Amino acid sequence: MIGLESPDDAAIWRLSDEQAIVVTTDFFTPVVDTPYEYGAIAAANSLSDVYAMGGRPFLALNIAALPDNLPPEVSSEILRGGAEKAREAGVVIAGGHTVKDKEPKYGLVAIGFVHPQKIISKSGLKPGDILVLTKPLGAGVTTTALKQEKAEAAHVTEAIEWMSRLNKSASELAVEFGVRGGTDITGFGFLGHAAEMMEASDVALHIDFSKVPFLSGARSYSERGIFPGGAFDNKGHFENLVEFSEDLNEPAQMLLFDPQTSGGLLFGVAAENLDAFMNRAAEVGQPVWVIGNVQPGRRIKVR
Ligand code: CO
Ligand code: CO
Numbered sequence: 432m433i434g435l436e437s438p439d440d441a442a443i444w445r446l447s448d449e450q451a452i453v454v455t456t457d458f459f460t461p462v463v464d465t466p467y468e469y470g471a472i473a474a475a476n477s478l479s480d481v482y483a484m485g486g487r488p489f490l491a492l493n494i495a496a497l498p499d500n501l502p503p504e505v506s507s508e509i510l511r512g513g514a515e516k517a518r519e520a521g522v523v524i525a526g527g528h529t530v531k532d533k534e535p536k537y538g539l540v541a542i543g544f545v546h547p548q549k550i551i552s553k554s555g556l557k558p559g560d561i562l563v564l565t566k567p568l569g570a571g572v573t574t575t576a577l578k579q580e581k582a583e584a585a586h587v588t589e590a591i592e593w594m595s596r597l598n599k600s601a602s603e604l605a606v607e608f609g610v611r612g613g614t615d616i617t618g619f620g621f622l623g624h625a626a627e628m629m630e631a632s633d634v635a636l637h638i639d640f641s642k643v644p645f646l647s648g649a650r651s652y653s654e655r656g657i658f659p660g661g662a663f664d665n666k667g668h669f670e671n672l673v674e675f676s677e678d679l680n681e682p683a684q685m686l687l688f689d690p691q692t693s694g695g696l697l698f699g700v701a702a703e704n705l706d707a708f709m710n711r712a713a714e715v716g717q718p719v720w721v722i723g724n725v726q727p728g729r730r731i732k733v734r
Contacts, residue, residue, distance in 0.1 A: 432547065433484075438627045439552050440480035440614055443545065444698025449548045453486035458494045458538025462574045462692050463591055466556050467503045468587040469511025470537060472594040476617065476693035477539035478520050482602035483615040483696055485551035486543035491517055493527025496536040509537050522665045551602075554698045555611030556632035563708075565601040565718060566593050566695025568621055568686060573650065575659045576652045586648030594693040595648065601696045608708050612725075613698025620665045620688040624697060625731055626672045635728030638687075640679055642722045651683040653689075661690035676734035687733065699725050 432441040432451060439456035445670035457477040461469045465501060475493075476692050481488040493513060497506050517524050522541070573590040605613055612632055614624050621643070629636050665688040675684050705721070712719045 438631060443484065443550060449546060450544050453460065453481045453484055453543040453545050455480035456494065456538065456540040458536050460534050460536055464578065466508035467512040467597060468591050470509040470527050471516040472693050473537045474513035474516035474539055475595055475597050477541050478522060479598045479615045479693060481541050482542035482598040483551065483613060484545060485549050485602060485606045486545035488522045488541045488543035489518060490542045491522050491524050493541060494522055494538050495529040496532035497529060498533055498535060499531055500677065501535065501551050513537065513539065514594065518601055537652065549606055551605060551610055551613040552700065553614050553628045554631035555633050556628055556725045558725050558727045560612065560699030561702055561705050561721055561726060562636065562697065562723040563700055563719045564644065564695055564697050564722050565598065567644035567646050568689060568691060569646035570594055570691045570694065571659045571662060571689035572649050572652040572657055573646055574692065576648065576657045578601065579657060581657060583648055586646065590646055598696050600715050604712055604715065604717055605696065605698050607711065608669040608700055608704050610698045610700060613696055616660060616691045616694030617695050618690045620662065620690050622673055623665045623669045624685045626669045629672065629729065630732055633728045634728060636687040636723060636731045637726055638723040638731065638733045640683065640733055642720060644720045649686060653686050658685055659690060662688045665690060671699055673731045675731060677734065696699065
């Protein structure tokens, strides 16, 4: 149903009229100093692509590349972080494969189920939808500050909490409210993934910058120019699709290109469902921010 020709988060294969299988993989180098948290974040990120498509992951395999000289207690902490995150998601890690490599890499192959009529994709936004985001932005600048030894400990803790958080309840909410257009915010940053949805759905997105949530340290790190290289790549790739209002300075604009690790979901809720959606989100303890809306056209406007 969904494969190489679409920009979506996972591949989907129809098994029957009621069931399709969702398959995805993701792995990356450490984003934090602590092996357990690195494993948990990598696992949450891998499962996120199943959640982003409205699926329920149930089975996974580890993919790991580990240096020869890495102490065994470090490798086992990485895998334990991943295993406990998978367990929290109700996912069984049934095996995997490890190779030797100079720099550690870890992630999962994740498999889930989705109802063929309830798939969430990048092409499903409709004019009139209200755009909601389920995690604050700023993971890239915060982890870059950490690498440069300029980060405040409290900011790192906050970033780790959000990056480790599963997109499970956010996805369940989206499915419950019949959401069809959505994705998760990862390496291309907020505007990169928004641009993919804008093009795939053939719509315009209007974003209210003052409503976009950021991690506590993100603004100050961006004012100091502490961006990962990927933020500049994203700006280069996507800025021609975006119109910023003049009062948004360069650091503010750059934050929307900041690559995220294990970011939140961005999806469109039908306007008539918004009140019920917000109430239900509060009930299940899922943070959501209304950050804009979908209109006819083909552009992203940020004001
Ligand atoms: Co994704
Ligand atoms: Co991915």
